[in-house]
Amino acid sequence: MADTLNLKEVIIAYRKLSFSDQAAFYAMVPNDFCLTDGNLQSFLIETRISADHGCIYCGSSHVVKNGIRKDGTQRFLCRDCKKSFLPTSESVTSRTRKTLSVWASYLKCMLDKKTLREASEECGISMSTAFSWRHKILDALHEINGKVLLDGTVEADETFFDVSYKGNHKNFELPREPHKRGHSVRTKGLSSEKVCVPCAVNDAGFSYARPGKTGKVSSDCIKKIFDGVIAPGAVLCTDNEKAYAGFASSQGIRLVQTDTDCRVTHRQGKAYGIQRINAWHSRLKGFLHRFRGVSTKYLENYLVWNDVLENSQRSREEVMELLLSQILTVRISLRNRDIPCRPPLPAL
Ligand SMILES: [Zn+2]
Structure with a gap:
């Protein structure tokens, strides 16, 4: 018979560990104890099927259990x-051969802003899987989070990024000579080789x-970009760019x-400037x-990612919980082959 420990025995065993092993054990527990495949599956059944959700396709409550797959996944029939x-x-994780706990560790890598290489090593997945998961998750985040409403004092300013046609392979004709790797766009000023990214941040962060x-x-x-984003009662601070005047009025x-x-600038005893948005730009660039x-073509997804990380003045655990509950449960139909199919330049 396999050795199984009861709680008392676990505690006794824990006390026998060296100080550094106790610390390592303790560091693992709060983050990982609930992210097993079984627990994640129960969570999805609870939030996507049970109670008032019903059938994933038609919403009917006439749903029955319909056997268990070899990998332990419960099947349902409407x-x-x-x-x-x-x-x-019909979720981000459907049609993948990896288990839910691998997805959960991947979400954790995204929370920690890990690169594709770091995430693929940590989760034991290929670089191309890491890439498609990243954009599936960001597409889902984009769909869930939509626009925020910024109130209070809102600072806005635009920043610029070099146009990059990286990742446009099939039937794509580069509209200019390719740049050497690692070299930034040489043209001075605001050419068609730079994408303008209007950004806004309010005093609540x-x-x-x-x-x-x-x-x-x-x-x-x-x-x-800012339609419906800046609350009507907000005070908008910008540099002297005329484009904002028309919008504000x-x-x-x-x-x-x-x-x-x-x-x-001082108005009615209050100081207004654009330092907050400038600092925000530096963090975005970083x-x-x-x-x-x-x-x-993926810039928008990275901006959404940055917004989610910037906007969460919550603890790491709270953001993780939010990601798990939003990303794993949202109804979305995304196929790997659809991921690169987006315009090479912003559609605006
Ligand atoms: Zn149904």
Whole structure:
């Protein structure tokens, strides 16, 4: 018979460990104890099928258990639409051969901003799997999180990233001579080789950024990106870029612009500037630098990722719980082959 320990014996065994092993054990427990395949499966059954959810396809509550697969996954059958499904069907994790606990460790790698190589080593998956999981997760996050509403004092400014056509292989004709690896775009100023990314952050630390178009910022681009993002009662602070004036007046938002030297402006005893957004830009650049040249077509996904990490003033465990409950349960149909199918430049 296999040796199994009861709780008392575990505690006795724990006390016999060396101090460093006790510390290692303790460090593992709070993060990993609940992320077993069995627990994750029960969580998905509970949140996606049981109670008032029912059939994943038609929502009918006429669902019965329909055997267990070799890998231990519970199968279900809907008596109404006659479809058979799993707790992971129509989700980010469906149609993959890896178990839920591998997905959970991958989410943890994303929380820690790990590179593809680091994540693939840690989770025991290939680089190409790590790549498609990253974008499946980010596509799902994008769908779940949508737009935030920034209130209070909101600082906005645009930042620019070199256009990169990396990852556009099939039938793609590069519109210019390729750049040498590691060399940034040489052109000075705001050329069509730079993507404009309008970003905003409020005094509570919540932020929003999306790729605009290539070249200089326009009021049309600001309107499209910030429509519904800046609360009507907010005070918007920007540099003296005219594009923001049209947006603010069309939305009835109070606008405070700095002078040409971007100095702090005082209004009714309050100081307004754009230091917060400038610091935010530096953090964004630092975040993207880890990934060594993000392809422009995936830039939006990286901005969503950065927003989720920036916007969560929660503990690491809380963000992880949020990721698990959102990413693993959201109904989404994504295939690996669809991931690269997005326009090489922002559609705006
Ligand atoms: Zn059904």
